[in-house]
Amino acid sequence: MVPNHTLRHLIDQWLQMGTQFDPVLCTIDCLASLKKNLESDEATLENKCQTLQKIQALTEESQSGNSCLLQLGFLPLLLELLFGKTESKLSQECVKFAEQALSWVLRLMSPGEYEYLNMLNEESKLESFQVLFDQGTGKIKRSVCQVIEAISSSMETRELCAKLGKNRKLLKGLILLVHPTYEASDSGIKAISALCCLESNRQNLVQEGVISRLLTYIFDSERHERNLAPKALSTIELLLELESAKAALINNPNGIKALIKMVFRFSEHEGSESAVQSLTIICTDSLQARDEAISAGVLTQLLLLLQSQCSARTKTKARMLLKLLRSRWD
Ligand SMILES: *[C@@H]1O[C@H](CO)[C@@H](O)[C@H](O)[C@H]1NC(C)=O
Numbered sequence: 001m002v003p004n005h006t007l008r009h010l011i012d013q014w015l016q017m018g019t020q021f022d023p024v025l026c027t028i029d030c031l032a033s034l035k036k037n038l039e040s041d042e043a044t045l046e047n048k049c050q051t052l053q054k055i056q057a058l059t060e061e062s063q064s065g066n067s068c069l070l071q072l073g074f075l076p077l078l079l080e081l082l083f084g085k086t087e088s089k090l091s092q093e094c095v096k097f098a099e100q101a102l103s104w105v106l107r108l109m110s111p112g113e114y115e116y117l118n119m120l121n122e123e124s125k126l127e128s129f130q131v132l133f134d135q136g137t138g139k140i141k142r143s144v145c146q147v148i149e150a151i152s153s154s155m156e157t158r159e160l161c162a163k164l165g166k167n168r169k170l171l172k173g174l175i176l177l178v179h180p181t182y183e184a185s186d187s188g189i190k191a192i193s194a195l196c197c198l199e200s201n202r203q204n205l206v207q208e209g210v211i212s213r214l215l216t217y218i219f220d221s222e223r224h225e226r227n228l229a230p231k232a233l234s235t236i237e238l239l240l241e242l243e244s245a246k247a248a249l250i251n252n253p254n255g256i257k258a259l260i261k262m263v264f265r266f267s268e269h270e271g272s273e274s275a276v277q278s279l280t281i282i283c284t285d286s287l288q289a290r291d292e293a294i295s296a297g298v299l300t301q302l303l304l305l306l307q308s309q310c311s312a313r314t315k316t317k318a319r320m321l322l323k324l325l326r327s328r329w330d
Contacts, residue, residue, distance in 0.1 A: 048081070090132070189214070
């Protein structure tokens with residue numbers, strides 16, 4: 001073995017540097033003092049925004065940045081700053097701060113941390129959450145939607161998820177986001193679909209008119225280059241177990257047409273299965289729906305689907321739907 005003196009020299013140099021300057025320790029110290037600034041009652045919101053920017057700069061390069069912030073308790077602190085004080089009107093500074101703080105919350109939030117969100121079970125905090133969602137910018141609305149998704153995805157926050165589903169104002173707001181021309185509609189669809197994990201939430205969403213908004217989105221999604229139509233459709237499929245959802249679909253002038261549009265698309269098969277399944281559910285109960293589907297061209301779409309590369313399962317379902325419809329054209 002030949003000792004490598006160059007390497008040894010480099011190691012010595014590095015060790016000496018280490019005693020004078022430890023980048024990791026320094027960052028933790030800096031972050032802890034920046035945290036004090038965020039906690040301080042004297043600091044203005046503008047000041048706190050600057051603090052968040054400094055944290056961004058400090059943690060950008062380091063891999064351990066997020067875990068340092070979590071260890072120092074930044075997540076509950078940010079949530080407290082965002083939702084702790086209820087103001088009925090969002091000021092300009094509030095908006096700026098909320099945009100940044102929310103994006104930090106989303107960055108730090110991982111499944112192990114979801115229970116912090118249970119702070120929203122407190123009435124006053126939920127109210128602030130609502131104010132942020134109602135009056136916030138598109139960016140804030142999108143972030144709030146992502147928080148709702150997080151809440152819906154964890155067992156630890158189930159109770160809160162049910163609480164959100166009872167909040168009619170919030171549901172209305174979410175449903176209004178779903179429109180093919182709105183930037184935030186995709187986040188809205190994801191949040192709505194996530195809330196559907198609870199049966200009680202499904203009922204309320206349908207009552208607030210979610211079906212017709214989702215149908216409009218699907219119907220116009222191509223024209224506006226929106227690509228969450230398959231997700232919107234699988235949400236409808238799930239909701240169709242409710243009689244009220246079936247009625248909303250049948251009574252919607254574009255309802256069956258929107259489903260048929262999704263049966264076969266040249267570019268992709270995502271959504272085909274949900275479309276066929278939803279049509280089957282609707283047509284099983286209603287002769288009128290079968291007639292309407294046939295005159296809107298469902299047969300051509302199904303035949304195209306059967307000749308395509310879609311999954312065997314989808315083809316089986318398509319054949320069953322054809323059989324069901326046959327009774328009307330024989
Ligand atoms: C010795 O270490 C230096 C630094 O890592 C390296 O560049 C060099 O190639 C090494 N020399 C030998 C003979 O392995």
